[in-house]
Amino acid sequence: METTGDGRSKPRLRPINRHQMMLRPVEVERLVAEDHEVRAIWEFVGRLDLGSYYEEIEALEGEAGRAAWDPKLMVSLWVYAYSKGVSSGREISRLCETDPAYQWLTGMEAVNYHTLCDFRVAHQRALEELFTEILGLLSVEGLITLERVMQDGTKVKACASGDTFRREERIRAHLEKAREQVKQMGDPRVSEEVSPRVAKARERASREKRERLEKAVEELEKIRGAKTGEEDKEQAWVSMTDPEARIMKQGGGGGYGPSYNMQVSTDEANKVIVGVGVTQSGTDYGELEEAEERIEKNMGRSPLEMVVDGGFVSRGNILAMEKRKVGLIGPLEDGVAQSAGQMKRRGVEEAFRPDQFGYDAEQDTYWCPAGKPLRLEGKEKRMGKVNYQYRARVEDCQKCCHKMRCCPQNGSKGRAIVRGVDAPEVIAYLAKMKTEEAKAIYKLRGEVAEFPNAWLKEKIGLRQFRLRGLLKVGMEALWACLTYNIQQWVRLRWRPRLA
Numbered sequence: 001m002e003t004t005g006d007g008r009s010k011p012r013l014r015p016i017n018r019h020q021m022m023l024r025p026v027e028v029e030r031l032v033a034e035d036h037e038v039r040a041i042w043e044f045v046g047r048l049d050l051g052s053y054y055e056e057i058e059a060l061e062g063e064a065g066r067a068a069w070d071p072k073l074m075v076s077l078w079v080y081a082y083s084k085g086v087s088s089g090r091e092i093s094r095l096c097e098t099d100p101a102y103q104w105l106t107g108m109e110a111v112n113y114h115t116l117c118d119f120r121v122a123h124q125r126a127l128e129e130l131f132t133e134i135l136g137l138l139s140v141e142g143l144i145t146l147e148r149v150m151q152d153g154t155k156v157k158a159c160a161s162g163d164t165f166r167r168e169e170r171i172r173a174h175l176e177k178a179r180e181q182v183k184q185m186g187d188p189r190v191s192e193e194v195s196p197r198v199a200k201a202r203e204r205a206s207r208e209k210r211e212r213l214e215k216a217v218e219e220l221e222k223i224r225g226a227k228t229g230e231e232d233k234e235q236a237w238v239s240m241t242d243p244e245a246r247i248m249k250q251g252g253g254g255g256y257g258p259s260y261n262m263q264v265s266t267d268e269a270n271k272v273i274v275g276v277g278v279t280q281s282g283t284d285y286g287e288l289e290e291a292e293e294r295i296e297k298n299m300g301r302s303p304l305e306m307v308v309d310g311g312f313v314s315r316g317n318i319l320a321m322e323k324r325k326v327g328l329i330g331p332l333e334d335g336v337a338q339s340a341g342q343m344k345r346r347g348v349e350e351a352f353r354p355d356q357f358g359y360d361a362e363q364d365t366y367w368c369p370a371g372k373p374l375r376l377e378g379k380e381k382r383m384g385k386v387n388y389q390y391r392a393r394v395e396d397c398q399k400c401c402h403k404m405r406c407c408p409q410n411g412s413k414g415r416a417i418v419r420g421v422d423a424p425e426v427i428a429y430l431a432k433m434k435t436e437e438a439k440a441i442y443k444l445r446g447e448v449a450e451f452p453n454a455w456l457k458e459k460i461g462l463r464q465f466r467l468r469g470l471l472k473v474g475m476e477a478l479w480a481c482l483t484y485n486i487q488q489w490v491r492l493r494w495r496p497r498l499a
């Protein structure tokens, strides 16, 4: 008998045998507990009308060929995966073989990752209908009121890095090369001896590269069209990896990088997302009307009120929302900071800024700090505003001892001042925004709007899109948001039912 140093027998331990084969019975139904979230997702998806997905299935009863995967399973797999921060088809396929929740969903069947990836992006119309269908169910359950919707835009990184951006000359050179490569595919004089599978994969990769570069040239034209200066047009560049991504400023001090602008509309009552869209615009001004239209399309009616941050509020948007009979709450940033910057750039000292010029309404004239008049010169109509321009006589300014402090860059013209007069709707809006009620409503915005954004980024992992191109990232955003909505239902309806 073996003993230790103090004369005691050595401890007897269980051996580990990793070279044995085992067969174990598995009761699939008991792989997950009764209150496991995957059961809630399966139940919820089971209540949805997935008709559009079924319509697209080519395998039919009574005909030859392999049976298709049930869309109910595919939707549940993706929703459950997104809820756990998994957005890779390859990873889901792996989890279907190892993770009890995925195994419960599939009934222990393996699902090929190509099938999963194709399902995610192959059915745009069906996916949009799925999103609407989910909203319908949540509405029936009393989780959506549309009394107040908070609109917010958040930048999500594109699946491309900053150093994939090139100017026209380089892109065209790459495109020529890619076209040549596609042409040579299948030419026995040039092609290497490879298996048909490898040849097919190579052909697909070359074709996709060529298509991407053709898209890059197209996008470059679009960017050029939007620029005004000749130099800016020359300098236009685009990503060769994801040509539809745009360089945008990331929130939270994240710097600039290739991104998309994801617009999320959140119903205040239970923080359900009632609309989502992805755009290429780095600012939010142009996104409000479209967001309202999306909500109306999804829900069949408009929200009573939309609450937004200053990035959405323009005079044009105030008029547009008035026309749509949708209340708007949000600060109108009237450009004071911008004008201060402009004044500085023009070399105007503080003592000669516009607020130092007195306006005489009776004579419709401004008087400058040197006591000279600035008379009405013309007016310019803008959305929700008319700008009246007043100008001093050039002789007065040329002779003035303050010229270098007041208008140092003016050569042949006297100093000008602009008086903006808002449209009645804008005046009423500004008065509303001064009320305590409007201020209190605006204070609610941050918490409601930022909750889903934080959830989408932290829990679902949507800090960066996995897919490329506006259409596909739009679908990815839909998957993430519908997953979030189902999780809201699980939290607010399914879990309390179990308690």
Ligand code: SF4
Pocket: 352, 368, 369, 370, 371, 372, 392, 396, 397, 398, 400, 401, 402, 403, 406, 407, 414, 415
């Ligand atoms: S530069 Fe012209 S506008 Fe300015 S203070 Fe002198 S006279 Fe007045």
